[in-house]
Amino acid sequence: MAAWRRFAKRNLPMIAVIVVIAVAVAFVLxxxxxxxxxxxxxxxxxxxxxxxxxxxxxxxxxxxRSKAFDVGALLAVGGAIVWLAVSIDPLGTG
Structure with a gap:
């Protein structure tokens, strides 16, 4: 159990992101x-x-990779996905 707690504490930021991704998958499904x-x-x-x-x-x-690369790549990809999700026509779904 102690090993799991150490893993969870060390990877808490990634676990938070995975939880939000799971919510996104639930919406898609x-x-x-x-x-x-x-x-x-x-x-x-x-x-x-x-x-x-x-x-x-x-x-x-x-x-x-480096902090600058990681942040830049994540901002570019995340911004593009949000922009596409907002700009696509809802195709009659309101």
Missing amino acids: ADRWRRGAFVFGAATLLAAAIRLVMPSDRVGLLEV
Whole structure:
């Protein structure tokens, strides 16, 4: 149990992002794909914010490359996904 607690504490930022992604998947499975895409983009932006403000030894699996690269890539991808989710025509779904 102590090993699980250490793992969870070290990877808490990544676990938070995964929970938001799970919510996005639930929206998509419930046929709310635009809302799911928006939440997925928000999860990516959340990952960028966490990577920006937390020290590298605390972000766990969110650290892939340098901080500048990780934040820039996550902001670009998250921003693009949110923009697409907001700008796509709802196709009569209101």
